Every structure is written in structure tokens, then in C-alpha cells.
Amino acid sequence: MKIWKDIVLSPNDTIREAMRTLDKGSLRIALVCDAEQRLLGTVTDGDTRRALLADANMQDPVSKIMNTSPISVSNGCSRERRLQLMNQHDLTAIPILDSSNRVISLETLHQAMQPEQRDNPxxxxxxxxxxxxxxxxxxxxxxxxxxxxxxxxxxxxxxxxxxxxxxxxxxxxxxxxxxxxxxxxxxxxxxxxxxxxxxxxxxxxxxxxxxxxxxxxxxxxxxxxxxxxxxxxxxxxxxxxxxxxxxxxxxxxxxxxxxxxxxxxxxxxxxxxxxxxxxxxxxxxxxxxxxxxxxxxxxxxxxxxxxxxxxxxxxxxxxxxxxxxxxxxxxxxxxxxxxxxxxxxxxxxxxxxxxxxx
CATH class of the missing domain: 3.90.550.10 (Spore Coat Polysaccharide Biosynthesis Protein SpsA; Chain A)
Known part of the structure; x- marks a missing residue:
């Protein structure tokens, strides 16, 4: 989905900027990527709350709190497998990567639960x-x-x-x-x-x-x-x-x-x-x-x-x-x-x- 580009952060963005992105995106997840859109990690509402409870500063870089081993899938992964992973790990969205670890899409749980359109008559x-x-x-x-x-x-x-x-x-x-x-x-x-x-x-x-x-x-x-x-x-x-x-x-x-x-x-x-x-x-x-x-x-x-x-x-x-x-x-x-x-x-x-x- 195209909306994933609106929830991308750089590793030097602040926790405050991450919170604003999470609020704006309404997906409860933000993607932390390098300049080539390679996925470095993810940040969720829970990550920011836990960081603030641990006395993190709002100006700290998001790289300090991001999950560096997020669940992701390749472009060839089936819809059934993506849905299984989201249910298994209680995810609302999952990044889809190419062979170079670059983000090419983001599938939400709502999307995955919809039937795949089939053009067969x-x-x-x-x-x-x-x-x-x-x-x-x-x-x-x-x-x-x-x-x-x-x-x-x-x-x-x-x-x-x-x-x-x-x-x-x-x-x-x-x-x-x-x-x-x-x-x-x-x-x-x-x-x-x-x-x-x-x-x-x-x-x-x-x-x-x-x-x-x-x-x-x-x-x-x-x-x-x-x-x-x-x-x-x-x-x-x-x-x-x-x-x-x-x-x-x-x-x-x-x-x-x-x-x-x-x-x-x-x-x-x-x-x-x-x-x-x-x-x-x-x-x-x-x-x-x-x-x-x-x-x-x-x-x-x-x-x-x-x-x-x-x-x-x-x-x-x-x-x-x-x-x-x-x-x-x-x-x-x-x-x-x-x-x-x-x-x-x-x-x-x-x-x-x-x-x-x-």
C-alpha cells in the first residue's frame, strides 16, 4: 500500500517525531529505514511508551528504541502466510521487502483479511x-x-x-x-x-x-x-x-x-x-x-x-x-x-x- 511512505522514519529522527508519525499514520507502527529505503527496524506505540517509562528523552534518536529484528516478509510470501504471521505475533501490519531488504509495501491486517481479487470469469x-x-x-x-x-x-x-x-x-x-x-x-x-x-x-x-x-x-x-x-x-x-x-x-x-x-x-x-x-x-x-x-x-x-x-x-x-x-x-x-x-x-x-x- 502507498501509505507506508508516510510512516517512514530515519534512524536519527527523534522519539517525538516517531510519536507524531505514529499518530498521523493510525497504523500503530512506523518503519525506520536508511536513505535507500532498506528496513532497519520498526517502532510501535508500545516501544515509545516503554521508552518514556524508562526515562528516555523525547529528543533521543528513534534508533535507540526501535525493534531491530522486526517481523517482515518477502514479496513472494503468500497472503495466507502473511495473515498467519500477523495473527501469531499480534501485528496490525507487516512490511514487505525485496531481495535487498528494501521496503516495497506494507500490508495491514485488514488488507490481509480481504479476499484477493481474481479476474477469472x-x-x-x-x-x-x-x-x-x-x-x-x-x-x-x-x-x-x-x-x-x-x-x-x-x-x-x-x-x-x-x-x-x-x-x-x-x-x-x-x-x-x-x-x-x-x-x-x-x-x-x-x-x-x-x-x-x-x-x-x-x-x-x-x-x-x-x-x-x-x-x-x-x-x-x-x-x-x-x-x-x-x-x-x-x-x-x-x-x-x-x-x-x-x-x-x-x-x-x-x-x-x-x-x-x-x-x-x-x-x-x-x-x-x-x-x-x-x-x-x-x-x-x-x-x-x-x-x-x-x-x-x-x-x-x-x-x-x-x-x-x-x-x-x-x-x-x-x-x-x-x-x-x-x-x-x-x-x-x-x-x-x-x-x-x-x-x-x-x-x-x-x-x-x-x-x-x-
Whole structure:
């Protein structure tokens, strides 16, 4: 942050000048640097109080009271690590240094607790008819059915916002005006929301071809608008990038326990006998990360499902991978799922202070 330059002291500045700087900066810390902005130490309110109680003179140089071994981090240090250090050492701010020990920034605790802004576009599919939830969906798109005190689509968007995403696209078809009138252009959520409209359903992947051609050249996250999840989208995106995948399918582990003995045969002869086996599967959560070339491969008005699209690219030697999520996830496809969502919402979508995920 630029404000750090206002709280820099030289080692010859007085304790009185340090106190004035601390008062002016309101950060409870001042940085003591040499002429090249190399960090020599820090001074806090506590340092000045202890110095005066020890009969220091207000005209004494600040070098006499500064902490010569302050906690600092390099420019490459992750936000999670910076936040951990501040909490561990009860700091309100931490200096960020380059390889020559020069101060290049100062991160406050407030800043570190804010989500890192992510410019990756988010594409939410919200055009389905929701026939299995009739009559609730007779006059309302399924993603706009209320779960708790807000539509499920708003929960979806809020979860993305909590991880710093701000560039949203929503695919509509059934009763699109209900979605548009609620979210508008997204300004009430401090995000951008644009819409694409399917004249006729194009399959789970076809709406990708309706997206603007000037999307950021970054991986796009795509998901169904009738899914409630507490998925860590930052971790999903990091996994996609670290593995150098062209597309990532978010999956969950599921199992099916057969309550009987299972017998396999070949030409009437038993080849194996397993008593009450358990079969484990990876199921598709309806959440994907797609690189720009995958997104750009879908043509306008092309009807295609996501498995077909990904199989096509896998056949062309693209790296199509998976990310296994253990976070809360619920696909609201049937009435029993919708009823479960009403029970789960107060457990999984409430913050410790009792407020919701806004």
C-alpha cells in the first residue's frame, strides 16, 4: 500500500517525531529505514511508551528504541502466510521487502483479511426448467428458488465473491427476466454481471459458445446454478494451474454398498464371489475450470454436453484432470434435495457472528 511512505522514519529522527508519525499514520507502527529505503527496524506505540517509562528523552534518536529484528516478509510470501504471521505475533501490519531488504509495501491486517481479487470469469448455468421441482418452478427458475432468506443463485454468487471473484456471466433460458430483475448488472454486490440467452437449450456445454469473445485470457470457472457448495474456489483454481490442466472437473467421492453377495461369472462358471462389496466412484459436481482455448472451441449455437466436449479435447491430447472436493456440496435436483437445503443453510452458510455469507 502507498501509505507506508508516510510512516517512514530515519534512524536519527527523534522519539517525538516517531510519536507524531505514529499518530498521523493510525497504523500503530512506523518503519525506520536508511536513505535507500532498506528496513532497519520498526517502532510501535508500545516501544515509545516503554521508552518514556524508562526515562528516555523525547529528543533521543528513534534508533535507540526501535525493534531491530522486526517481523517482515518477502514479496513472494503468500497472503495466507502473511495473515498467519500477523495473527501469531499480534501485528496490525507487516512490511514487505525485496531481495535487498528494501521496503516495497506494507500490508495491514485488514488488507490481509480481504479476499484477493481474481479476474477469472465465472460462468453460471441458470437456464433449466426445473421440472422435477414443480409446482415451485411454475413461475420461478429453479436457481431463483429461495433457500433460507435468499435465492440459491445468490448463495452461489456470494460464495464466489468471498474468494475475490467479480466478473460473472449467467446463462438464461427459462424466465430470464426473473434473474435479470433480481441481480441487474451486479452493482448491488460490487461485481459485474452479464447475461447470455439460449433461444433453445444447447446442452450443458453449448452456452459457452454464447460468451463474449473478449473474455480475459484466464481460466474460466463454470458451474450449475442449482448447486449449493462451500467449495474453496481458490484452491480449485490453484490445483488447475499447478497441474497445468487444460480443463479440470471438480469431483466428489461417492460409494455404493451392495447388501448382497455379488457373483461374477463367465460362461456359467463363477470367476469371483464378493460378500456385500462396496463400490467407490468419483461423481461429477457440475463445476469445471476451462482454459481459454477450451472455451473458444465451442461455436455459437453449437449444441454439446460437457462430457462430450471434454472427451473431444481429451482425444486431442489435452490435459483433462480432476479436483476432488471434500467441501459441502448439494445438487438441488429433487424436492428432497430442496428440503435438505433448507435445513443445511443455517449450518453451512452462516458465519461465526451469526450473519450470512454476505
Amino acid at each position: 465465472v460462468f453460471i448455468m441458470a437456464g433449466g426448467f426445473g421440472t422435477r421441482l414443480q409446482p415451485l418452478t411454475d413461475h420461478c427458475p429453479k436457481p431463483m428458488l429461495r433457500v433460507g432468506d435468499k435465492p440459491m443463485l445468490e448463495h452461489v454468487i456470494n460464495q464466489f465473491i468471498s474468494y475475490g471473484f467479480h466478473d460473472f456471466y449467467i446463462s438464461t433460458h427459462y424466465l430470464p427476466e426473473v434473474i435479470r430483475s433480481h441481480f441487474g448488472d451486479g452493482k448491488d454486490w460490487n461485481v459485474s454481471i452479464q447475461y447470455v440467452y439460449e433461444d433453445c437449450p444447447l446442452g450443458t456445454g453449448g452456452a459457452i459458445g454464447l460468451l463474449p469473445k473478449n473474455l480475459p485470457k484466464l481460466p474460466l470457472i463454470m458451474m450449475n446454478g442449482d448447486v449449493l457448495t462451500k467449495l474453496d474456489y481458490a484452491r480449485l483454481l490453484r490445483h488447475h494451474e499447478n497441474q497445468k490442466f487444460d480443463a479440470t472437473v471438480c469431483v466428489r467421492e461417492d460409494e455404493h454398498r451392495v447388501p448382497f453377495g455379488v457373483i461374477e461369472t463367465e460362461e456359467e462358471l463363477i470367476t469371483s464371489m464378493v460378500e456385500k462389496p462396496t463400490y467407490r466412484y468419483k461423481i461429477n459436481t457440475g463445476i469445471y475450470v476451462l482454459n481459454p482455448d477450451i472455451v473458444g472451441s465451442v461455436q455459437p449455437s453449437q449444441r454439446i454436453d460437457m462430457p462430450t466436449l471434454l472427451e473431444h479435447h481429451r482425444g486431442n491430447n489435452k490435459r483433462i484432470g480432476t479436483y476432488t472436493s471434500y467441501d459441502y456440496w448439494l445438487d438441488i435436483g429433487q424436492m428432497k434435495d430442496y428440503q435438505k437445503a433448507q435445513k443445511d443453510i443455517n449450518i453451512h452458510f452462516k458465519l461465526p457472528n451469526g450473519s450470512d455469507n454476505e
